[in-house]
Amino acid sequence: MTAAELAEAATIAEAALTLDAGEGAALVERLSRPPADRRWTALTVDGGVVMASMSDVPESGTMSTKEPTVGHLDLLAVHPSAQGQGRGRALVLAAEEWLRDQGARQARWAGNPPCYAWPGIDVRYTAAACLAESLGYERYHVAWNMTADLTGDLSVEEDLLRLDQAGVAVRAAGADRERVAAFVAEHWNERWAWEAANASGLHYAERDGTILAFAAWGARPAWFGPMGTSPAARGLGLGRVLLRRCLAEQRAAGQASAQIGWVGPLRFYSRAVGARAERVFWLYRRDLV
Template sequence: MTGPDSIRPVPVDARVEELAAAALWADSDDAPLLARRLATPPPGRRWTALAAPGLDGVVLASTAPGGIGHIDLIAVRPDARGRGVGRALVGAAEEWLRGEGATEARFAGNPPCYAWPGIDVRYTPAVCLAESLGYERYRIAWNMTADTGARPGEDAADFRRLAAAGVTLHAASPGERAAVAAFAREHWNDAWAWEAQQATGCHYAARDGRIIGFAAWGSRPYWFGPMGTAEEARGLGVGRVLLRRCLADLAAAGRRSAQIGWVGPVRFYARAVGARIERVFWLYRRPLG
């Protein structure tokens, strides 16, 4: 059996990325990118990567304001399961979080830099581990899946309507990301601003020289979001068009479908692009004594 005392800090390198790909079967294509993303969080975030002997497993953990600690990613090599590796990794992560002043640990995403909203219910061993350690399930989140195929008829009608309303559409160049981030910060929060700047792709709508909406993808590798439209511009169909422009980017990147992460407005996405609820996540927490 592996004990918490045998767990040691490690760099997030190619070996850790390979382990994540081997263990996280539902995310095997993106797992190396997830590990890399978690290792480059926003400035000021405290985080760590801890590994079991022989790199049989790894856990990434981070802190958030308010004394909250997050288990961001845990991966145990398939041939090492059943030996207490996962339990030892969580124990070591909890000890590190206590040392950072956390009073609560969560299996939940730590926005704006996260791998998943919580534990994907298909990762049954992770669910069993969390519950066996006394974690309480306190929330459910979900992703929607959208096909990235073109919708030329619908897009043309929307473009004409926006043009008639004086709205222009733009792909945000690197030099424009700061302006989009400032818009996201003004209307929503710092987390969305960071995601807009980090995203692989970002589009925005403007009217009278002012940004009125934006949409981004790839801040969390290959997922869509965040997206928002200023209150005074809602009802014009800005969000629907920006969403489709991002999906077209993802199609060009070779993706036949896209995950819309941590969805709130289910009806909007279902109507705008025929998105469907697909991935379900359970969020867990427990106090750290």
């Protein structure tokens, strides 16, 4: 996209994405800077924009969960003044045609990690869900976020003293960010490693020079995640400390609440910071052949 086109898309997204107030421009900008192994496009009509992508499969012999024939609809936004005139449908069909040209045999309205806007369609964006189903998309999975209130107690001072006595140091990543990303890739996957490397904030714990756990925020603008603790360090309470440090940093950046994206362990986040399950996403797919 040219700078002017990017600015136009950001303006449309800011106006249309009412459930993501203030994030539209940041989402367009993030999706326009994906990992190197991703092909992407942004297509526009007057008052509307769609962004789509496909991830290349790595060389034979490497481990990957990428699917070479699956394309993704990453973002669809139509300005409120232009809604109800068929622009959304036209944009989706144009994105599908681009995906076919790239070799896709299936299109998904689902998050394409590590660089994504949402896990799927927020059920409250009902018009988007109706559009997907009218075009023959099948709802095949459900994902959810949790919301953490950042106005409460996020202190970790006592925990840090306890960990220090156990020889564990908790730090914010700086020049050592790539070392933390390498730890993430080793213990989890390259997708989380990319998110750690590109996050706004990254915190980690180590003992005797060995990294034990990490937590990140802002890889997806304004959201928390991912985070993880190596098996050998579980039970030390590192996850709670790193989570709270990240959330406190998000509060300092001006957020009153934070989305914990694509959640698995509901109980952990509920107990650690009183987070509540709140935002639900439907994942859709449709064969293009």
